[in-house]
Every structure is written in structure tokens, then in C-alpha cells.
Amino acid sequence: MSSDFRLGFVGAGFIAKFEASAMRSIRGVELAGVYALDGAEALSEYAREYGLGPCTVYKSVRELCEHCDAVAVLVPNFVRLDVVGQIVDAVRGGAALKGIICEKPLGRTVAEARELVRLARDAGVKTAYFENQIHMKAIRNAIAQLAPAQRAMGPMTLARSSEEHGGPHEPWFWDPVRQGGGVLSDMGCHSIAVSWFVLTPYGKDPMFLQPVSVQAETALLKWGQPRYAKELLDRTGVDYSKTPAEDFATGVVTFRNPETGQRVKGQFTNSWMYDKQGLRLLMDGMGPGYAFEVNTLRSPLEVFVGDAAAESVADAETALEKATASRGLLAVQPNEADLYGYVDELADAIASFRAGRDALLSWEYGSRITLMCQAAYLSAERGCVVDLTDARVRKDLDGYTSLIAQGRGAETLL
Numbered sequence: 001m002s003s004d005f006r007l008g009f010v011g012a013g014f015i016a017k018f019e020a021s022a023m024r025s026i027r028g029v030e031l032a033g034v035y036a037l038d039g040a041e042a043l044s045e046y047a048r049e050y051g052l053g054p055c056t057v058y059k060s061v062r063e064l065c066e067h068c069d070a071v072a073v074l075v076p077n078f079v080r081l082d083v084v085g086q087i088v089d090a091v092r093g094g095a096a097l098k099g100i101i102c103e104k105p106l107g108r109t110v111a112e113a114r115e116l117v118r119l120a121r122d123a124g125v126k127t128a129y130f131e132n133q134i135h136m137k138a139i140r141n142a143i144a145q146l147a148p149a150q151r152a153m154g155p156m157t158l159a160r161s162s163e164e165h166g167g168p169h170e171p172w173f174w175d176p177v178r179q180g181g182g183v184l185s186d187m188g189c190h191s192i193a194v195s196w197f198v199l200t201p202y203g204k205d206p207m208f209l210q211p212v213s214v215q216a217e218t219a220l221l222k223w224g225q226p227r228y229a230k231e232l233l234d235r236t237g238v239d240y241s242k243t244p245a246e247d248f249a250t251g252v253v254t255f256r257n258p259e260t261g262q263r264v265k266g267q268f269t270n271s272w273m274y275d276k277q278g279l280r281l282l283m284d285g286m287g288p289g290y291a292f293e294v295n296t297l298r299s300p301l302e303v304f305v306g307d308a309a310a311e312s313v314a315d316a317e318t319a320l321e322k323a324t325a326s327r328g329l330l331a332v333q334p335n336e337a338d339l340y341g342y343v344d345e346l347a348d349a350i351a352s353f354r355a356g357r358d359a360l361l362s363w364e365y366g367s368r369i370t371l372m373c374q375a376a377y378l379s380a381e382r383g384c385v386v387d388l389t390d391a392r393v394r395k396d397l398d399g400y401t402s403l404i405a406q407g408r409g410a411e412t413l414l
């Protein structure tokens with residue numbers, strides 16, 4: 001296949017670098033260009049070093065769109081609407097985009113997610129919502145391996161999914177207003193999506209199961225303690241003694257099979273206070289008589305760095321995303337971009353846009369994940385189960401911004 005599909009990036013930070021590294025494993029697409037406030041030159045250099053494409057640095061979103069077949073929105077949550085608005089203006093001005101990719105979470109609120117869906121639909125552009133964990137080969141292989149058992153015994157009834165690490169890399173993630181909350185907004189979206197997908201009967205659409213209720217708790221377990229709040233303030237400028245976000249969230253989403261009426265449960269747990277080796281994704285699923293489990297901290301590769309040698313280790317994060325240690329017995333993942341699903345989500349988006357359709361996960365799908373996340377905040381605030389089949393609750397959610405995302409987290413967390 002020729003490299004005739006031109007992809008552009010808006011944003012050149014952490015995730016852009018990961019996606020560029022995923023492109024090393026994909027044929028038929030080139031990184032044609034990038035527009036970003038910071039980091040564009042370094043990304044372009046990386047792209048040229050690995051033969052990913054010219055990755056021309058453009059001076060505006062419009063200019064980038066005019067030279068690409070699809071663009072990926074890889075910017076912080078608080079500039080999402082603005083950037084997508086600029087992309088849509090470029091399309092209206094004649095840029096022939098086949099699709100737009102957007103990173104998770106689609107919106108910081110239900111209203112914001114819906115607005116993004118509307119913008120893309122009105123512009124007539126196909127969409128891809130990037131939820132990498134659903135594309136993880138481990139998850140897909142587990143589901144495929146268990147398909148015969150599922151057909152014989154019935155679908156999975158319980159899925160548990162967690163993503164945890166010691167805290168994000170950039171200050172804006174910690175700021176509840178700019179990010180849209182804390183760890184529930186940032187990573188709960190992943191875990192809720194994985195459970196929804198795992199529980200979906202084999203072969204059905206990812207939006208087949210209907211979310212009917214959400215029960216959740218949010219808490220500030222580590223970063224609200226005076227000592228760690230000060231450390232965070234010094235490092236990021238965000239003051240968790242005044243405007244905290246949750247560093248721990250857990251809950252259960254109940255789904256209903258619209259054909260059989262069967263109810264199944266997806267449990268999620270997320271934290272920014274997981275002080276182990278680094279990022280851990282832990283997922284399992286259970287059906288009658290069968291099960292699977294994934295733990296990304298288990299690697300076929302271990303390295304050992306003794307105290308005497310540790311001083312020579314310059315960058316602990318070469319071992320694992322969000323790594324916290326550079327000595328001792330370290331779990332090392334040789335290909336994180338592949339392990340976490342970045343390769344397969346990109347391949348799916350490019351193949352879908354080439355064929356003139358939405359990716360497996362569209363922005364409409366992303367907006368439903370936002371709805372479940374926000375329902376989880378509402379549940380935690382009200383201390384009750386949120387019934388998504390209740391029209392009044394749905395209306396409340398349409399105009400809802402969590403206390404935490406309003407910068408009023410002290411009222412619910414401290």
C-alpha cells in the first residue's frame with residue numbers, strides 16, 4: 001500500500017509523540033504535518049528520523065487542514081472546542097478532510113461533547129474517538145478467544161477495569177477547571193469504555209448495551225494531604241487545598257441488553273495515587289464458566305538496576321509510561337504504543353476514513369462515554385445511584401458541570 005493518506009496532528013505533546021511512535025507500525029499513511037503551540041519542531045524531527053513523512057510545521061490549523069486527508073486533535077481538553085471549530089471552518093473554506101480524530105475525553109461536560117458531535121456532523125466529516133484501550137490486542141484477543149464460550153454459555157456479566165498511576169505529567173491535567181475534573185474525567189473514561197466493550201455480546205455494535213444506571217464515589221486520598229498538596233502546588237501551580245480534584249474514583253455502571261433485558265455490570269477504579277512501578281491497566285471479564293484478565297505491569301521483559309548502577313539511569317520513563325523508579329527489578333514494556341492500543345486505533349481510523357465511514361468508535365460513542373462519566377460525578381456528589389432511564393436525570397446531566405470541574409471541589413472532597 002502506498003503512503004498516500006496524509007494525516008496531520010494538532011498538538012505535539014505527550015500523546016502526539018505516542019501516536020507518532022505508533023505510526024512506525026502502520027503502512028499506507030504519512031505524518032504530513034503538524035500545528036501546535038509548542039513541540040512541533042521536535043515532533044517533525046522525530047517523524048523525519050523514522051521516515052514517517054515530511055511532518056511539515058504549519059502556522060495555523062487551517063493551513064494544516066489544507067494539506068491533509070485527516071487531522072487528529074491532540075490538544076488539551078480546554079482547547080478542544082476552539083480547535084475543532086477552526087477545523088470545521090477550514091472544511092467550510094474548502095479543505096477536503098475525510099475525517100477528524102479526537103482524543104479522550106471527548107468533552108469536559110455532556111454539553112461540550114454534544115457540541116463537538118454537532119460540529120462534525122454539520123460539516124459532514126467522519127469521526128474517530130480515540131479510546132485506545134478498546135483497541136488493545138490483549139483485550140481483542142481475549143474477546144475473540146472467548147467467543148465460542150460466550151456463544152455456548154451466554155455473554156459476560158461482570159467486567160472490571162482500572163487505570164492507575166502516580167499522577168499526570170502536565171500541570172493542566174491537575175487543574176479541575178481546565179481538565180474537566182480529576183482522575184475520573186481523565187481516566188475513568190477509559191475504564192468505563194473498556195467495561196462497556198467487554199460486556200457487549202460478541203459481534204454487536206459498541207453502543208448496543210444500554211447504560212441504565214451509575215453509582216460512584218470520588219475521593220482525595222493523597223494529593224489533599226498538606227505535605228503532598230504543597231509538593232503539587234510547587235510543581236504545577238495548582239492548589240489542591242483550595243481547588244482540589246479527586247485522585248481516586250470508583251463505581252459501577254449497570255447496562256441492559258435491549259434484546260434480552262439481561263443486566264450486566266461494569267466496575268471501574270482509577271487513581272492518581274498509585275505509587276507502584278508506573279502505569280497499570282488491570283482489566284478482567286467474567287461470563288458463566290469463563291474469564292480473562294489483563295495486567296500491563298506483567299511484561300516478558302524485566303531489567304535489574306542495582307544501587308551502584310542507578311546513578312547512570314538518566315530517564316526512568318524509558319521503562320514504562322509514568323514510571324516512578326529507576327532501580328531495582330523493573331518491569332519494562334518493549335512496545336507500549338502497541339500494548340496500549342495506539343497502533344490499532346490509528347489503523348482503524350485510517351482504514352475507516354479511506355472507506356468513507358466513521359471509525360469503530362465515533363464521536364457519538366465518545367459523547368455517551370462523557371455522559372456516563374458525568375453521571376458518575378453526579379452520583380458521587382448526590383451520594384445516590386443515578387438512573388439514566390429517568391428523563392429528569394438526563395435533563396439535569398445536559399446542563400451539568402460537576403462541582404469539582406467548577407473549581408468547587410472543596411465542597412465535596414475536603
Ligand SMILES: NC(=O)c1ccc[n+]([C@@H]2O[C@H](COP(=O)([O-])OP(=O)(O)OC[C@H]3O[C@@H](n4cnc5c(N)ncnc54)[C@H](O)[C@@H]3O)[C@@H](O)[C@H]2O)c1
Nearest residue numbers: 011012013014015036037038039074075077079103104170
Ligand atoms: N489515550 C491516552 O492514553 C492519552 C494519554 C495522554 C493524553 N491523552 C489526551 O490527549 C490530549 C492531549 O494530552 P497531552 O498529554 O498530549 O497534552 P500535552 O500538554 O503534553 O500536549 C498538548 C499539545 O497541544 C498543544 N496545544 C495547546 N493548546 C493548543 C492550541 N490552542 N492550538 C494548538 N496546539 C495547542 C501544546 O503546545 C502541546 O503540543 C488530552 O485530551 C488528553 O486527555 C490521551
